[in-house]
Amino acid sequence: MTTIDYAKARELMVEQQVRPWDVLDPRVLDVLAELPREAFVADAHKNLAYADLALPLAHGEFMMKPVMEGRTLQSLAVDPTDDVLEIGTGSGYLTACLGRLAREVVSLEIHPDLAATARQRLAAQTILNAQVVDADALNYSTDRRFNAICVTGAVSQIPAQWLQWLQPGGRLFVVRGRSPAMEAVLVGGGERNEVNASRIQSLFETDLAYLQGAAPAPAFEF
Template identity: 75%
Template sequence: MDYDKARELMVEQQVRPWDVLDPRVLEVMATLPREAFIAPAHRNLAYSDLALPLGHGEFAMKPVIEGRALQGIAFEPGDDVLVIGTGSGYLTACAGRLAREVISLERHADLADAARAALAEQAVGNAQVIHADALTWTTDRRFSAILVTGAVDTIPQRFVDWLQPGGRMFIVRGRSPAMEAVLVRNDVNGVRIQSLFETDLPYLVGAAPAPTFQF
């Protein structure tokens, strides 16, 4: 398979038409080999408009959603980034190419190991994958940008607390199938939430709505 050609077509026929126009985002998606982060069984689908299975019921986002997430958060070269839900490691690698430093949390040890290996293979030396559950992990660090790769019913306060003043977070919230991707900003006058687009993602483990009783 010609992965270089498939990558070019992904950017030009999927990502750009979905209003991803930030040149830095398009450049990183056009040059970073997404197939290197996908398991061999699904590697030929790395540039398809599909959410690809990673194991444990987890999925890699579609490329168009990855592009919109990267554009929405608007990484700066000096950003300290937290990725919640490493998954394949692809978005962590993109963030590493766009920002100063990345901490990436993954609750499944085997996915964390695979992501570390892929990041090392692609020489993304400014990204660290930590085997941890974001809903129980603790840190004194604050981040200028947070990228959450799974949906939540409501935004956990702990995620907001990890934002520096002026920091921003991309996250998808709500109830399937009509969820909302939003940008959360920790401004001087309080937290502001900006709607970006509608989508539908699997929930982070522990962040789904509580089941309701049905008569």
């Protein structure tokens, strides 16, 4: 049985996948180069931890490709003083990356088993500033306001309440649209955090699994 050199695989992931996709932020590259992605992958998929693939999780969820994770982190430009809300904890890997970049992370996960596993993985990596909450982000309420919101699954439309959770001048990363022609966007909130009042910057085209409950209604053809 071949033993994988995870440190080498991590280095190659950064240099051959992430950096060529215009991820050049040194803080983001450092986190991706240091954090052991294999520690957030199920045993059955550990040999694919650094592959250019979206890895399956339970409940039909997926772990983003490394390049997508890199672009997501870079687009949010998280500062060490930022409070971040993550919608969709999944494996916990992106949660950990955000934890290394931000002051505090609150991560919402609809599936209790994924949330529990992510908590264990974060604790094992001593990511102590990330809290995983069992919650459905489409039916969640909070009085907190965040500097950045990171959405790890696609939506057909951006829920208005998410923008209410942004601090003035905050930003939200999300993939929206109808599969397979989706776009990743960065919504920059102003004083009035509404979709039609905010700057929406198109970042790149992609295709991503929908958050549970966020897929568009089926289109009927006659």
